[in-house]
Amino acid sequence: MDQPTEQTLNALFDFFREIDKEKLITRQTYITDAIRMEDDAEHAWHMAVMAILLAGYSNEKIDVLKTVSILLIHDLVEIYAGDTYAYGGVSKEDQHNKEARSADRLFGKLPAEEGKKLRALWDEFERADTPEARFAHTMDNIQPMMLNDYTGGKSWKEHGVHLSQILKRNEHTADGSSVLWEYARTHFLEPHVGKEVKRD
Secondary structure (H helix, E strand, O other), rough: OHHHHHHHHHHEEEEEHHHHHHHEEEEEEOOOOOOOOOEHHHHHHHHHHHHHHHHHHOOOOOOOOHHHHHHHHOOOOHHHHHOOOOOOOOOOHHHHHHHHHHHHHHHOOOOHHHHHHHHHHHHHHHHHOOOHHHHHHHHHHHHHHHHHHHOOOHHOOOOOOOOHHHHHHHOOOHHOOOHHHHHHHHHHHHHHHHHHOOOO
């Protein structure tokens, strides 16, 4: 093996070991047993599988592999930034700035070409300006909503989350899939907040 190849592989496997720390980042959503909360890696895996099977409901044609790639890497920055709870009162600007610094640090550990590729996917998710990024946001919002429904709204109740907060959080969820947002409102949200959910 030549030295450049070995150096590249060393850097990649160092990165793979580093991102194992994603399994240590606990989110505020309970898994289906309602006993423990999921971690970031479980969240990413769950959304990736959902995206493969739900891609046909996207408002726009999407590159499924690219969407899955976005979903698998967008929360890696929380290894350094930590998880920001959706209803914790942190501004989107503050969250973005904190996570952007983490992205610089994390993706900077990769060889230049690979680091640039993953950073571009992370930036695309943040901008939400492509069909893939918009659908990824839909998955990112609906997956925890599904688990909250399955656990009887346990996390929402513990955090005192109100309907207005959920609607605000999801004001762009339909941008990726109006069908899936309608389904989520009807099946995951309304059973826990009554019939107050606004209709278009």
